Amino acid sequence: MTDRIRTLKLTSALVLGTLAMSQQALATEELNALVWCDHTDPALIEPFEKKFDVKVNLKEYEGTGAALAIVEQSQPGDWDVFVIDGVDVPRAIEADLLAPLPADELPTDDLFPALVMPENHTKDGEVYAISEKFGYNTISFNKAKVDPADLNDMSVLWSSDKYKGKIAIYDYYLPVMGMVAVGLGKETSGLTSDDLPAIKETLFKVKDNAKLVGEVVSSQTALATGEVDILVGGGEWVTAGLSADNPDLDWVLPKQGGMRWSQSIGVFKDSGKKELATEFVKYILSPEGQAKLATSSCYWAMPANAKAGSVLSDQQKTALRWDDQEAYIANSQLYPAPDAELDAEMQDAWTEMLQH
Amino acid sequence: MKMAGGAQSRRIDLGPWAFVAPALLWTLAFFVVPFLVMVVVSLWERVGTKLVASWTFANYLKFFERGHFFEAMINSLEVTAIVTLLSILLAYPFAWIIAEKVPQRWQRIALVLAILPFWTSYVVRSYSWLLVLANNGVVNQALLGIGLVDEPLDLANSRTATVIGFVHFFVMLLTLTIYANLVQLSPNYRKAAADLGAGPFRIFWHVILPLTLPGIMVGAFLTFVLCIGDYITPQVLGGNNELLMPQVIMLQIGRRADFPTASALAILLMIVVTVAYLGFARWIRLERA
Structure with a gap:
């Protein structure tokens, strides 16, 4: 009898545990992002995943042509976040792929001025993407x-x-x-x-x-x-x-x-998780996110948000030629x-x- | 009686089908259907960023119209031929030594040792070769050290590097097929030839080699198929100094998402492999006859 009770308790514990894990699994959302390889660094992604209890699925691509073809051949809603070359944002806007972003929640004023690129990121008064790295x-x-x-x-x-x-x-x-x-x-x-x-x-x-x-x-x-x-x-x-x-x-x-080069980030118009995707954009544009993105294991480059300078070390800023950017931007x-x-x-x- | 007999024969006929059904279903699901999809897609077009379902041979014509596609096929055939030939030349003596000179109780260990390096990842092994063949790699340092060369040889990022990477892999494969053939040969063939006055070289040339041709051909065909379809080795070791067919196909997929052209090129590559199969199969059969 004692054995039966013990077996029953053990079985119940296992079943309840499995159910609890299933609930947790169900509670964890997924966000699908089409990105360049620098976004695949766990040091960049994990803090966001933990904070929002979300799994970020990252698909790397090379070249906007390939990215647009992947989107074209996917189902609407398959993708939530789009990292795209800054010069190609107008193509994505024209193709009606991007959703307007809440401009007042974005740190546009903190970006290096040349990286704001309103002619690329804005249409009819709406902001569709924001520079994140260059x-x-x-x-x-x-x-x-x-x-x-x-x-x-x-x-x-x-x-x-x-x-x-x-x-x-x-x-x-x-x-x-x-x-x-x-x-x-x-x-x-x-x-x-x-x-x-x-x-x-x-x-x-x-x-x-x-x-x-x-x-x-x-x-x-x-x-x-x-x-x-x-x-x-x-x-x-x-x-x-x-x-x-x-x-x-x-x-x-x-x-x-x-x-x-500059990369921009936006949210897909057909995403079913626009709020979460917008939070991801805000995280990437935060000084902490920007510092991690700038020093990503795949490749380093300047963060678009100048406030990331307070998070980066002096050695990192020297390697990025932080103080020479004005002259470099003018000659490129x-x-x-x-x-x-x-x-x-x-x-x-x-x-x-x-x-x- | 007739009806009963008919029912019995139906039962007998269905039995084997039940056994092969899983394999047939597997082949249908994972080869026939994907292959047919690929054939259909190869007749589509990519217009802008969109795939248009049409019926055109334009993607096949591209292969002949664009020199870099055709050249990729020629490069693939050249590299595959060189790799197959070198692998046979290296694997045969290796297999022969294991089969003839290594005591029988050590042969299994010798075979395991021969394939031991291949327990590592194929990609890692390719990158390792890149470092070994680099200007400051082991090979060049050794050549410089013993004074054979004054300057490092350009080995990495070249066709030579691609061939070395391939041969390293396929020698193992051919060693196994040739060894399997060698150990099956009865010693009486050799004894009979020796009794008739043949020396060691004539015994090998006129008796052993012809009898081991099936093992050579099976290994050579596998080498041909695996080599001509491989993307990793030329991509890592070739330095993009020339493109082989798998690289051109990957460029269509990865950079252009042009699945119709990629499908057409893949089917053309399959046709080449099929022709090679027919050639190998016929040759082996003739030799056996």
Whole structure:
């Protein structure tokens, strides 16, 4: 009899425990975010998950074209949060993908002025996205092996073979093709199909001098291990995280300028969890969220919110070149923002360059 | 009687079907249906960011119109051929030593030792090769150390690195298939050939090698199939200095979300593998005959 009672108690405890866990599981909401890889750092996401008892599902993508296609091929409501290149926000607004954000709850006044970008983020008086992070695609290099003065002129990458075999190219067509365009004296905002032949020809010359074309990890590894001495398309996002271990890794904005990238964050119009998604946006834009995003394990870059400076350490700010941002912003252009047709042509040119 | 006999034969016929039904259903659900979906999608179009359900061979024509697609197939075939040939040349003596020279009680241990490195992750192993072959990696440091070269060789991020990464993997596979073939051979073949006056080389060339061709061909075919469809090794070790077919397919999916073109390219790759299968199967059958 005692055994039966003990068995009954144990069974009841197990059943109740399972039910309690099920309830907890049911209580935990899920938020689906389409992001760049810097948002996948647990140090960034976990504080939000704990605070709101939510599981944030993160889907990484590369390139706005791919992101828009993923959204197009998903069901309405599948996605809640969208991290997108700043120059591409108007495309997302035009496609009616984004919901208006509560402007009075966003720290817009705390952003670096150049990052407010109302022409990109606002339409008909409504704010649809807000900048969260920015940086530069320019030239990273090992100053123990390369004369920094050489890299003040970007054309050394294609007009000379001084660094042949010691160059890596970051495998992302928009910034690198934009960089080459800037190097050829073009405005990235006005690129057309007619500009592509010259850009492609120059890219081929850079490829002739290159040892490899690699994505984020490969290109960082190549520079860090000494496999190459120069990374085309690099910037603080490559070297800032590595500079503590290797102070020789540096980056430069050549006299022609470089690409300034910025990421924006918004909430999908069809999200069924707009309030929670908005809380996520507010968390990412908070000084704490911004500091974590700026020093994310995938890549470092400047936070859009200037108040993150009070959270970042001096070493982190030095690595990010916090005090030089005004000059850098003035000498940089935004990414190209091609329409679908030009985007496809640019990708074809990029694939040809890879196969060259 | 006739009816009873008919009922009995139906019972006998249904039995085997019941046994194979799970495998058939599995194949249907996870191969036939996805394959048909892929065929249908390969005939669609991507217009802007949208997939348009149409019936066009435009995605297949792209393969011939765009040089970088066609070149990717040529690169894949070249790399696969080199890898298969090198793997056979390295695996055969390895398998022969294990089968002929290692005492029988140690053979199993020798085989386990041969495949031990492959218990690590495929991706980790590829990245490890990248470090080993780097300018300041073990290989170059050793070559510099013994004075064979004055400057580090450009091994990493090249076709050479891709081939080395592949061969490292497929030598193991071919060793197993060739070893399995070798140990099945009766020693009487060798004795008979020796009695007829053949020396060790003639015994190997005219007796052992032909009898182990099925093992070589089975391993070679598996190597061909796995190598031509592999994305990780060329992506990690090749440094994007040339693209192989799986990389081009992944570019269509990951960067453009162009599933129709990716499907068409994948089907073209499958056709190449099917042709290779027909070639290998016919050859093996002829040799057996």
